[in-house]
Amino acid sequence: MVVAAGLVLGLGATGASADQTRDDQWPLIKYSAAQDVWPVSKGQGVTVGLIDSGVSATHQDLVGQVLPGTDLSGASSDGRVDDLGHGTEMASLIAGHGHGPGQGDGVKGLAPAAKILPVRVTTSLRGDLAQGETRLADAIRYAVDHGAKVVNMSLAGASGRDSSLREAVRYAVDHDVVLVAGAGNGGAARVAYPAAFPGVVAVGAVQEDGSVWSGSNHGPEVTITAPGVRIVAAGKDGPAKYRIGDGTSEATAYVSAIAALVRAKYPDLSAGQVINRLIKSAVAPPDGSKAPNDRYGYGIASPRHALTDDIPAGPTANPLLQRAESQQDPSPQQSAAAAGGGAQTPAPGSGGDSAQAPKASADGSGVSMGLLLGIGAAVVVLVVVVVLVARSRRRGGPGGPGPGGGQPPAQPPYPGPGQQYGSPQFGAPQYGAPQSGPPPQPGPPPQYGPPPQGYGPGGQQPNPYQQPNPYPQQNPYPQ
Incomplete structure (x- = not known):
């Protein structure tokens, strides 16, 4: 594949x-x-x-x-x-x-x-x-x-x-x-x-x-x-x-x-x-x-x-x-x-990159496999919607009993039921440092840029990492 x-x-x-x-x-x-x-x-x-x-x-x-x-x-x-x-x-x-x-x-x-x-x-x-x-x-x-x-x-x-x-x-x-x-x-x-x-x-x-x-x-x-x-x-x-x-x-x-x-x-x-x-x-x-x-x-x-x-x-x-x-x-x-x-x-x-354009079919018709898959997916979605609506009506409401209901399966407790996992609460300056007192409250994301003392000798200097990213952060694969 x-x-x-x-x-x-x-x-x-x-x-x-x-x-x-x-x-x-x-x-x-x-x-x-x-x-x-x-x-x-x-x-x-x-x-x-x-x-x-x-x-x-x-x-x-x-x-x-x-x-x-x-x-x-x-x-x-x-x-x-x-x-x-x-x-x-x-x-x-x-x-x-x-x-x-x-x-x-x-x-x-x-x-x-x-x-x-x-x-x-x-x-x-x-x-x-x-x-x-x-x-x-x-x-x-x-x-x-x-x-x-x-x-x-x-x-x-x-x-x-x-x-x-x-x-x-x-x-x-x-x-x-x-x-x-x-x-x-x-x-x-x-x-x-x-x-x-x-x-x-x-x-x-x-x-x-x-x-x-x-x-x-x-x-x-x-x-x-x-x-x-x-x-x-x-x-x-x-x-x-x-x-x-x-x-x-x-x-x-x-x-x-x-x-x-x-x-x-x-x-x-x-x-x-x-x-x-x-x-x-x-x-x-x-x-x-x-x-x-x-x-x-x-x-x-x-x-x-x-x-x-x-x-x-x-x-x-x-x-x-x-x-x-x-x-x-x-x-x-x-x-x-x-x-x-x-x-x-x-x-x-x-x-950064755009997804490649769909390729034409082998018979020259110009219908791409991506388009065929898209049409197939739309048909499947339509059928599923019809089935779900019918099932919902039979059960008297949305979601209904049993598995499904639009929720993903719960993550299983793979350390085993009743077992302890997780170390002490996250704390500065270490990941996993021993804690005392109440757990810290989450704060706003850190603001990046030159630290107050500057980088290296000479006091305040520009952050050498504060440069435009040459690879734009965008998802080339539409959701």
């Missing part, structure tokens, strides 16, 4: 110099990585499969971190090239080691001792794959067969109806691999595939204050959230270039890094038990909402709690295999609309 609108990644804006980069990595500060995380685990001995646009292995913050992989994009490489930059960004957030004296400059990943196995699946901004989703399925199997214990998929837009892709996901689950994917960047009430497949950790994005990013797709499949706004990462345009971006791609990379940290610290845990730790150690939503819910899942991922909390291992099986899919065998159009972006912007992302 060919992807209806192509798998989508995302790109952020360029800018910034390395000597300012480390201080601008607010997730490392929130997570208190240097004090509370890296003394416990740095992800050593764990390989993270990165299914993306490749990785620029010569970036100063990634030298030595990227293993030879493969290229399924139709190009000839071992995956250690990146024309888009998206894969390089994700790799740096997972396993970047920085550079300079004490490696204190540049981008440092949350699991800086992990290794990256690049599996390149696209080279174009549109993200179209030469052989459709079969390439993504092949990519998953390749990563599993070549030693990846965690697989990062910062992409979206696959079809839930692709049996080969569904089988590849199950292949990874059966081979004890943690699969992590972005929920999508359209801000839609629908989690994109592959994140929506049972067994996959579906990741949403939060801002610095812990509130859910407005562009983060949501739905009952969301498992967990992580930092995904104004994320500084390595760039593709040279060994000392950096970028900044928003999206569930970045959040996905951070969750993959946390999974790598846990797998290094607890090598005897199964992939399902690692996911169980991610769920039960998540920080409670800062808005006071009850978890799990459609926006936060089980809360904000916390590396410190995942590594140090006293959490029973639990069953070895993947707890997400029992998660219901709210989309109920979506059509290709629905899959494309759900994509919105696995990361930041255009079609690798959630905006």
Whole structure:
């Protein structure tokens, strides 16, 4: 099956110099990585499969971190090239080691001792794959067969109806691999595939204050959230270039890094038990909402709690295999609309490019498959409306008893009924810091721009990241 609108990644804006980069990595500060995380685990001995646009292995913050992989994009490489930059960004957030004296400059990943196995699946901004989703399925199997214990998929837009892709996901689950994917960047009430497949950790994005990013797709499949706004990462345009971006791609990379940290610290845990730790150690939503819910899942991922909390291992099986899919065998159009972006912007992302025009039919009539599918969908909708109205009249009112009623299935309590999950309430300056007193009240989103003291010496200076995004944030796939 060919992807209806192509798998989508995302790109952020360029800018910034390395000597300012480390201080601008607010997730490392929130997570208190240097004090509370890296003394416990740095992800050593764990390989993270990165299914993306490749990785620029010569970036100063990634030298030595990227293993030879493969290229399924139709190009000839071992995956250690990146024309888009998206894969390089994700790799740096997972396993970047920085550079300079004490490696204190540049981008440092949350699991800086992990290794990256690049599996390149696209080279174009549109993200179209030469052989459709079969390439993504092949990519998953390749990563599993070549030693990846965690697989990062910062992409979206696959079809839930692709049996080969569904089988590849199950292949990874059966081979004890943690699969992590972005929920999508359209801000839609629908989690994109592959994140929506049972067994996959579906990741949403939060801002610095812990509130859910407005562009983060949501739905009952969301498992967990992580930092995904104004994320500084390595760039593709040279060994000392950096970028900044928003999206569930970045959040996905951070969750993959946390999974790598846990797998290094607890090598005897199964992939399902690692996911169980991610769920039960998540920080409670800062808005006071009850978890799990459609926006936060089980809360904000916390590396410190995942590594140090006293959490029973639990069953070895993947707890997400029992998660219901709210989309109920979506059509290709629905899959494309759900994509919105696995990361930041255009079609690798959630905006910028326009969808390709429908192609004419083979007989030259000019009737496109998209039009035929649209007409078919309209007929189906009409029939469903008639049936629902008739059923409503028979039952004496709208909705009626029994399943349906227009509500998606409730997210199952996959940690198990009666079990505790969620760490202490979100608090500053850390995600998961011990709390005292009443829980903090959510405030307005932070205003970004130059901090009062300015950037670097010389007092007030312009924010090097305050630049126009060259990739407009708009969804090319109409809802």
